[in-house]
Amino acid sequence: MLSEMIKEEFIQLELEVTDWEEAIRKSAEPLLIGGKITSEYIEKIIETTQKIGPYIVITKNVALPHAPTQYGALDLAMGITTLKTPVKSGNKTNDPVKYLFCMSAKDSETHLESMAELVNLLSDQTFYHVLDTAKKPMDILDYIIESE
Amino acid sequence: MHKALVACRAGVGSSLMLKIKTEQVIKENGFPIQVEHSSLDAVSGFDGDLLITLADVAKELESQNLKQTIIGINNIVDKIEIENKLSEFLNR
Numbered sequence: 001m002l003s004e005m006i007k008e009e010f011i012q013l014e015l016e017v018t019d020w021e022e023a024i025r026k027s028a029e030p031l032l033i034g035g036k037i038t039s040e041y042i043e044k045i046i047e048t049t050q051k052i053g054p055y056i057v058i059t060k061n062v063a064l065p066h067a068p069t070q071y072g073a074l075d076l077a078m079g080i081t082t083l084k085t086p087v088k089s090g091n092k093t094n095d096p097v098k099y100l101f102c103m104s105a106k107d108s109e110t111h112l113e114s115m116a117e118l119v120n121l122l123s124d125q126t127f128y129h130v131l132d133t134a135k136k137p138m139d140i141l142d143y144i145i146e147s148e
Numbered sequence: 149m150h151k152a153l154v155a156c157r158a159g160v161g162s163s164l165m166l167k168i169k170t171e172q173v174i175k176e177n178g179f180p181i182q183v184e185h186s187s188l189d190a191v192s193g194f195d196g197d198l199l200i201t202l203a204d205v206a207k208e209l210e211s212q213n214l215k216q217t218i219i220g221i222n223n224i225v226d227k228i229e230i231e232n233k234l235s236e237f238l239n240r
Contacts, residue, residue, distance in 0.1 A: 055157055055162070064162055064165075066158050067157070091204070
């Protein structure tokens with residue numbers, strides 16, 4: 001289940017960042033502190049984005065920062081970060097990015113169900129309302145648990 | 149039946165979500181397409197005729213002269229976009 005990948009301390013609300021790279025770094029920070037990824041993982045996301053573009057921007061206002069497993073993904077986890085001021089990533093269709101779901105996975109199969117839940121949430125307008133109005137991280141996690 | 153590979157950089161995140169959404173669209177429309185997913189590393193060994201990926205990655209793949217048709221999706225939760233692009237492929 002998606003809620004099992006997310007911990008309260010992985011959720012950050014209304015962060016201030018100056019640019020796209022800082023947004024990626026900040027979104028990954030709780031997973032780094034929590035021992036779910038190594039710093040190599042964050043560098044790989046940034047390096048890939050610089051090389052081929054904002055491949056992690058997947059729908060309107062949403063980025064899913066992640067990299068291949070072998071570059072320091074230690075454990076299955078997902079963080080949620082909302083930005084106070086959205087940033088441009090260079091993705092014409094989906095900019096600006098306001099929500100970042102930084103994720104780490106050790107393989108491509110075990111979290112299939114969680115990814116299906118996330119796809120559904122990202123198609124759900126109420127979820128964006130919850131992201132925008134949450135006063136504390138648990139408000140978001142509670143909504144995710146309720147929707148499972 | 150067409151064979152499609154949904155691929156992204158890592159094969160663990162966006163490609164997985166794109167595969168889930170693509171399969172929903174295929175099922176709803178009864179499209180004759182079978183889908184698997186992986187990272188870009190598997191593209192060279194893939195023997196099907198369709199590659200589905202995110203728009204940025206599609207641009208990169210298009211420069212590689214692959215034999216498969218490449219579809220780039222901008223918005224992975226937009227079923228209409230996926231449906232339109234798959235229909236276009238099937239009606240070629």
